Amino acid sequence: MNTFLLVSSGFAVTFxxxxxxxxxxxxxxxxxxxxxxxxxLFISCQYYEYNTLSFNISNSVYGSIFYTLxxxxxxxxxxxLIMLFHCLVRVYSGTFTKQNHLGLEAAIYYWHFVDVV
Numbered sequence: 001m002n003t004f005l006l007v008s009s010g011f012a013v014t015f016x017x018x019x020x021x022x023x024x025x026x027x028x029x030x031x032x033x034x035x036x037x038x039x040x041l042f043i044s045c046q047y048y049e050y051n052t053l054s055f056n057i058s059n060s061v062y063g064s065i066f067y068t069l070x071x072x073x074x075x076x077x078x079x080x081l082i083m084l085f086h087c088l089v090r091v092y093s094g095t096f097t098k099q100n101h102l103g104l105e106a107a108i109y110y111w112h113f114v115d116v117v
Contacts, residue, residue, distance in 0.1 A: 009038035010115045013084070017108050023098040025091050032088045035111065039081045046074050073117060080114045083107040 016031030050067075057067040087104045090096060096104055 009035040013108050013111050020101045029091045036084050076114045080111045
């Protein structure tokens with residue numbers, strides 16, 4: 001399920017990027033809100049998974065590798081969520097235009113990087 005959430009949020013953020021190129025702020029906001037929702041859902045699933053696993057970080061090499069890798073990924077998802085939410089606030093304040101949306105593009109590229117990893 002987690003893979004589905006990240007791939008779906010990638011599609012939604014791409015929708016926002018395309019809308020930014022033609023200055024459709026309502027569509028930018030819709031795509032960002034959907035991406036933020038999927039990101040929060042992903043973090044919630046990861047939190048649930050951490051609380052229900054039968055092993056922990058100190059049980060074995062597998063546990064330490066698992067928690068280290070998924071923890072780093074979760075941290076990067078949280079950073080991406082902060083960036084996307086900041087862009088959402090900027091969309092509502094009207095600072096993005098067709099010619100000037102570099103901050104949005106940077107956040108979108110970061111989000112795609114987190115998707116791939």
